[in-house]
Amino acid sequence: MTTTIAAPTIAGAPHSDRPATRLRWAVSDTLTITRRNLLALTRIPEALFFSAVQPIMFVLLFVYVFGNAIKTPGSSYVNYLMAGVFVQTVAFGAVSTSVGLAEDLQKGLIERFRALPMARSAVLIGRTTSDGVRNIFVVVIITVVGLLVGFRPTTGVIAYIAAILLILLFAYSLSWGFAMIGLSAANAETAQVMSFPLLFPLTFVSSAFVPVASMPTWLRGFATYQPFSVTISACRALMIGGPTATWVIQSVAWTVGFLILFIPLSSWRYRTRT
């Protein structure tokens, strides 16, 4: 450590103002950040474990404890439930986008990123992308657990994959919304606390666990047409049949709407957060 560290022969990092090079670098920066987030995920296996355990518990709880008390005309309760569990799980998973960003801010990593010649967009796109990849893992686990407790999709493989894609895209758009929370919160704990009051009404006042028809009339409108319910209905139709197009269109509309709203908002928040 006492030896002289030689003066750099090639000084500094490469620099270019060519749009093509800048674009290539932006893609590589995003991949670097995505990989870094996924690597971190494997370093905290507990976190991954619990993100899988929670939906499993929900499946078991609702199927075996509440299931017999809930009437779902036209299908078995487990077939009715699964679409709700998928959407609920990825929605709760989106909280990790806000927590992850709040943590990076808190620990000064974003400060380091800002002083690097990397693309500004890579931090947010990398974060939402790695959370999307984690969601793929989560939906596979839920599918397996569902099949084990008697979930039987009736519409074929292609419709099932379409349902999964719909869920993943919806989750991705939610991630951008939660990025906004993470970039506004003082720390990771606050980011988490701020997220749940949004999530609870949206997941429980929905068609996820009980048919909306069993709710009081004044609640049914919200419970049917709010974005989570719409996506759950679309997903349910794609998995076990029923009117499909109207729900899918509404769900995709929410997804696109969230992206149009939250990508610029989060990017602005990222730029202005000091």
Next chain:
Amino acid sequence: MQHAIEAEALAKTFTGKHEVRALDGVSFAVEEGTVFGLLGPNGSGKTTAVRILTTILKPDGGRARVLGYDVTEKANLVRSLIGLAGQYAAVDENLTGRENLRMVGNLNHLSRPDVARRTTELLEQFDLVDAADRPLKTFSGGMRRRLDLAAALVARPTVLFLDEPTTGLDPQSRNDLWEVIESLVGGGTTVLLTTQYLEEADRLASTLAVLDHGHVIAEGTPEALKADLGATVLEVGLDSIDDAARTAELFQALGPHTPLLNGTVVEVTVDSGPTSAMAGLRSLDQEGIVPAAFTLREPSLDDVFLALTGRRTEDETESTDEPGAAGRRRARRRAATEALPIVTGELS
């Protein structure tokens, strides 16, 4: 000689619950290949200055150039030429040392073989080879700081910013890090470092600026600064206030600086520690005063402030620091006024 860093009348105000003028017309210039120290207590504006110079923050007024490039107009170019390390710029807890360095290399767009080469080189230079593939959670504070510094060097920056590089480290790790920084400077890198320790600035920097409430209140070589100040502080604890008052009178004879009486403690800055200590003890002995404690120490930032402004460094952290980084700041506050004793003797 060309200037590697130039700041001209930099100004920055943070708005929020309390409006804070963090920088109020700060100017300085750093010659290429030298070490420049920004010295000041918490909240004096050091970190804000570094954040502007490293393109993280935009100034409200004034301008800054790094290697001739304006930091706001040519931000991305500047980023490819600088390195930032220290208290703030963090490393990723969940990755290993090697993965951290690789990530920074990739984000600097170095070629793949170059990333691998720089990673290996730096791990060796910073004595981190054994720990390279362990997660950072197992790293000591000193190791983290070394890795942080290594990360700042991946892209071979010509200008390096070190924001309080040793705050919070134990003396041994601090010494190790000083050696690393010295060897970097020997290699021709221009360094701007901020610190709360006069000793650190003295050892590493060839030029200093002292910051107070966003103003530069003194600038020059550490030697010149210390000559104004006196090289050593003599601190004597007495048993009674009367003895202390008498001692303060006697110590008038020791030099140009006025002794300070603070309860039963008398403090005086002197040019030559040992000579003044002997003279001081002799005069006390003649008067039959027996000191309870007797310390010779290097002047601290606190003493510099006292000499320059006539007041001590206050804890300005809550009111005048910038918003949004409260947690990281806690540890630094403790270190603000401490000085390293050279000789301490109990004479009671």
